[in-house]
Amino acid sequence: MENEFCKMGKQPIIICFPGSLKPTNPELIGMLKIMKITAILLFTASLHVSAEGFSQKVNLQVKNASLEQVFNYLQKQTGFSFIWDEHVLKQTKPVTANIKNANIETVLDLCLKDQPVSYTIVQNMVVIKSKKDKVTLIENDVPPPVDVKGRVVNENGEPVAGASVLVKGTTIGTNTSNDGYFVIKNVEDDATLVISSVNIITLEIKVDGRTDIGTVKTKFKVTQEETVVVSTGYQVIPKERATGSFVHIDNELFNRRVGTDVLSRLDGITSGLIFNTNRTKLESDNVGNDITIRGISGILSEDKPLIVLDNFPYDGDIQNINPNDVESVTVLKDAAAASIWGARAANGVIVITTKKAKRGERMRIEVNTNTTIGQRPDLFYDPQFLNAHEFIDLETDLFNRGYFNSVINSISKPRITPVVEILLKERNGVISSEEAKNQIDKLRGIDNRDQLSQYFYRPAINHQSSINLRGGSDKFTYFLSAGYDKNVRSAVGNDYSRINLNAQNTYTPVENLELSFSILYATSSSNNNHHFPSRSHTPPYSLFVDSEGEAISKVNLYRESYLNTLEGLPLLDWNYRPYEEIALSDNRSKVQDTRINLGIKYRFWNSLNFEIKYQHQRQTV
Numbered sequence: 001m002e003n004e005f006c007k008m009g010k011q012p013i014i015i016c017f018p019g020s021l022k023p024t025n026p027e028l029i030g031m032l033k034i035m036k037i038t039a040i041l042l043f044t045a046s047l048h049v050s051a052e053g054f055s056q057k058v059n060l061q062v063k064n065a066s067l068e069q070v071f072n073y074l075q076k077q078t079g080f081s082f083i084w085d086e087h088v089l090k091q092t093k094p095v096t097a098n099i100k101n102a103n104i105e106t107v108l109d110l111c112l113k114d115q116p117v118s119y120t121i122v123q124n125m126v127v128i129k130s131k132k133d134k135v136t137l138i139e140n141d142v143p144p145p146v147d148v149k150g151r152v153v154n155e156n157g158e159p160v161a162g163a164s165v166l167v168k169g170t171t172i173g174t175n176t177s178n179d180g181y182f183v184i185k186n187v188e189d190d191a192t193l194v195i196s197s198v199n200i201i202t203l204e205i206k207v208d209g210r211t212d213i214g215t216v217k218t219k220f221k222v223t224q225e226e227t228v229v230v231s232t233g234y235q236v237i238p239k240e241r242a243t244g245s246f247v248h249i250d251n252e253l254f255n256r257r258v259g260t261d262v263l264s265r266l267d268g269i270t271s272g273l274i275f276n277t278n279r280t281k282l283e284s285d286n287v288g289n290d291i292t293i294r295g296i297s298g299i300l301s302e303d304k305p306l307i308v309l310d311n312f313p314y315d316g317d318i319q320n321i322n323p324n325d326v327e328s329v330t331v332l333k334d335a336a337a338a339s340i341w342g343a344r345a346a347n348g349v350i351v352i353t354t355k356k357a358k359r360g361e362r363m364r365i366e367v368n369t370n371t372t373i374g375q376r377p378d379l380f381y382d383p384q385f386l387n388a389h390e391f392i393d394l395e396t397d398l399f400n401r402g403y404f405n406s407v408i409n410s411i412s413k414p415r416i417t418p419v420v421e422i423l424l425k426e427r428n429g430v431i432s433s434e435e436a437k438n439q440i441d442k443l444r445g446i447d448n449r450d451q452l453s454q455y456f457y458r459p460a461i462n463h464q465s466s467i468n469l470r471g472g473s474d475k476f477t478y479f480l481s482a483g484y485d486k487n488v489r490s491a492v493g494n495d496y497s498r499i500n501l502n503a504q505n506t507y508t509p510v511e512n513l514e515l516s517f518s519i520l521y522a523t524s525s526s527n528n529n530h531h532f533p534s535r536s537h538t539p540p541y542s543l544f545v546d547s548e549g550e551a552i553s554k555v556n557l558y559r560e561s562y563l564n565t566l567e568g569l570p571l572l573d574w575n576y577r578p579y580e581e582i583a584l585s586d587n588r589s590k591v592q593d594t595r596i597n598l599g600i601k602y603r604f605w606n607s608l609n610f611e612i613k614y615q616h617q618r619q620t621v
Contacts, residue, residue, distance in 0.1 A: 027434055029192035057101045060111075065288050070111055070172065071128070072171060078104055080121075081145045081186040084128035091116050091130075100546040122187075145186040150205075150213040150600055152180045152195055163197040165217075165333075230330050232340055233308040233351045244336025247271055249329040260353065260464050260485040261319045262326060262497070263291060272333045293333050293348025306341055309595075310518075312615045313344065314352075316593045320522035322500035324368050324466040324481040326442045336543040355468070356504060357479045363471035377450045386521040388541035389444045389530065392419050395539075396440075399423045414553040417539050419443065443541040451544050455579050456530070460490040465501075479504040484528045493529030493582040516599035523592045529585035544579045551580035593619045 008175040058077050062070060067089055071082040095111050102110075108119050108126070120127045125145065131621050152160045159180030166173030169188055176182045185191070189209035196202040206212065222569050230237060248269050259265045265431065273290045293305045307314040330351040337345040386394070395417060396403065404420050416424070419440055428434035468481035483500040504518040538544075538554055546552055554578035563574055594617070600613040 006121075026161075038324075041203075041278060058099070058104055058107050059101065060099045060107055060382065061096055063096045065096075066094060067092045067111070067115070067117075070095050071098075073188075074104065074107065074126075074579075079123045079186070080104065081188075082128065082392060083188070084117075085130075088117055088130045089434060091159045093116065113490065129194045132213070145188055145208065146211050147183060147185045148187045148193070148207055149183040150209060151179070151215045152176050152182070153215055153217055154200060155217065157217075160197055160200060160218060163195055163200065166194045168194050201258065217341050231328070231353045232332065232337075233311055233349065234340055244332065245331070245334040247273075247331045249331075251327055252362070254323075254326060254616060258372055258464070259323060260487055260496075262329070262463060263318060263319050265323055266329065266331075266350075270331055273331055273350075293331065293350075303347055305350050306344045308341070308349055308351045309353055310352070310597065311592060311613060312597070312617075313341075314617075316595070316617060316619045317506075317524070318592055320498065320500070320524055320591065321352065322466060322481065322502065323504055324464075324483055324524070325354045325468070325481050325500070326352055328353050354502075354504075355470070355479060357470040357472045357477035357506075358476060359471065359472050359477055359508075361472050361477070363469065365467070365469050366486070367467050367601075369462075369465040372460075372462040374462075374490060376453060376459050379453050379457070385449075386540065388446050388539070391540050392444055395419045396423065402618075405465040410476075413559045415557060416559055417555070418542065418560070419539070421560060426593050444543040448538065448540055448543055455545055456492055456582075457490055458488075458492055461488040462488070468502075475508045488552070488555050489530070491530035493531070494527060496522040496524070496526045512603040512604075514601040516597070516601070518597045520595040523590070525588060525590045528587045529582055531581045538578070544577075551577035553577050555612075589621065591619065591621050593617070 044613055055454065058074065060070070060073060062073070063098055068084075068128050071084070071252065074080065075082055086176050089508075092115050097107075097110060099107055099110060104126075105121070112119060116131055118127050120129070149164075152163050152165070154160055159176070159178065161176055161178045161180065163176040163182075164181075165175060165176065165182045167185060168191065172184065172187070174184055175180050187193075187207055189207060191207045193205045193207060193213070194202065194214060195205065195218065196220075199221055201221050203218055204215065205216060230246060249266065249270060250351070253269060254265055256266045257267075263275075266273060272296075273296050275290070291305065302522055307318055314321075330353075332340075332345065332349040332351065337349045341349055396419070399420055404416060404424075407414055407416055407419075408424060422431070422436050422439050425431045426433055433441075463486045464483070465485075466481065466483035468479065470477075470479040472478065481500070481502040483498075485496070485498040488498040489495055499522070500519045502518070504516070506516045508514050542554060542555070554576035554577065558574070566574060596616045597613065598615075599611065599613045601609060603609050
């Protein structure tokens with residue numbers, strides 16, 4: 001059997017001539033000749049169209065782009081469809097190319113050079129496959145891509161404008177028109193279309209080789225917005241009814257950061273709340289708690305905001321509040337807060353609301369534990385640090401200019417550095433100039449930052465564990481929680497620990513009458529025994545530990561030559577050893593905080609309540 005065919009578009013037309021049947025009718029023979037000529041012309045036209053596709057010029061300029069990005073660029077310029085396996089492309093390298101006026105084959109050859117993949121062009125498709133794949137692709141086995149069109153409407157039959165229609169797993173897609181219509185070109189016949197929009201439920205449609213998927217009916221997306229309520233400390237009202245400037249931090253936002261205290265979790269997420277971390281200890285009793293809202297309202301007046309905890313001003317240490325017991329925080333930032341809390345709200349108000357159980361709620365147990373490990377401080381980061389060589393040159397120059405004369409001649413014998421002590425001995429003739437130079441040269445190569453980092457600092461470790469239990473019935477609710485925190489500071493000798501216990505109960509003996517009781521106990525302990533040697537006391541060439549690990553004494557209040565004259569006298573040791581002082585110091589502070597709340601509430605109507613609350617708070621240091 002003899003077969004001849006030509007390709008019209010994408011479907012082959014096959015004309016068969018049985019060898020045993022030879023046409024004898026002249027009209028039939030003429031008609032067959034015309035059909036053969038038509039087939040040849042169509043085949044030639046198909047080759048011409050294909051040749052135009054291959055001869056189309058391409059421009060490609062990319063830098064460190066993935067092959068997937070390159071294929072997307074080529075697909076937009078040429079109209080070719082690219083087919084690949086994602087697992088194959090994971091093994092490829094980024095591509096950098098600057099190609100102008102080249103055909104598709106040249107561009108692919110350059111981009112796939114030294115890559116573990118190759119390509120095959122079938123009709124208007126480029127198939128990417130691994131070089132290890134020995135399977136040959138037969139042209140008629142690959143279903144050609146199709147152009148898919150359709151329309152998207154909602155439940156009421158109205159067109160959905162601007163809906164996204166994407167081919168699943170690719171970036172190929174489009175948006176629907178104002179009438180809901182869309183057209184996507186070169187879609188594989190087994191592809192899946194994903195239709196989505198803000199007001200409809202996402203829907204997936206199989207193409208199954210269809211060019212027209214018809215009208216797609218979608219469903220409305222029903223969103224139930226939860227009403228956001230704000231606590232002003234006196235009342236809880238919907239957010240839209242709250243007046244003045246405020247920031248509401250819900251539980252999800254509050255727990256985005258990990259911290260052992262409430263304020264550290266507010267840092268960076270609350271507009272208008274300023275953490276003054278640049279203040280010194282003399283300016284603030286507790287640097288971690290030094291915060292202001294919208295700046296300072298006075299020069300010498302108190303600038304800290306008012307802390308309100310569960311509707312009562314909180315005068316204790318805010319670090320004693322367990323952040324895992326906090327439900328939400330509201331920051332009141334303007335004069336509207338003063339209308340509620342009076343003059344104490346002049347610097348703003350931070351309203352903290354703790355978690356509570358609900359009526360009819362099943363018993364819930366929440367456990368939270370986390371550990372944060374920080375790096376050891378990098379003492380070599382300071383760009384203004386003077387090394388021993390530079391420091392000694394400066395001391396020598398100042399000594400020669402007479403800068404230390406007043407200190408040297410003082411009857412109180414104040415401290416001077418070892419280099420100044422050597423230079424003084426040289427000037428007084430106690431040692432020779434060569435001996436003084438040798439002693440000073442030995443100090444030039446010393447850098448005590450290695451010993452500071454090893455003996456005075458460590459990685460910081462913050463650990464926090466908490467558990468709470470809550471639930472309730474129609475007449476009784478309960479909330480119980482316990483927490484333990486242990487923070488090991490980066491400075492050796494400093495640490496912080498805290499224990500929290502919290503119990504809240506409400507009881508409704510009769511309808512509309514509610515009795516409440518809560519008790520909170522917190523105890524915290526902190527050690528501040530770190531002795532960081534001051535630069536004025538310990539220049540960069542002064543070591544703290546000898547080769548045997550023993551602490552070395554340093555000049556502190558008096559000159560070393562003066563202290564040497566006291567040896568043999570019945571006096572205590574006047575030498576200062578920074579490394580030894582860490583173990584000898586006992587600067588411990590302990591705080592205990594107890595808070596008891598009582599409340600009676602009676603509801604007359606939905607809009608009228610009568611409520612009395614009482615709080616007793618005691619803090620001992």
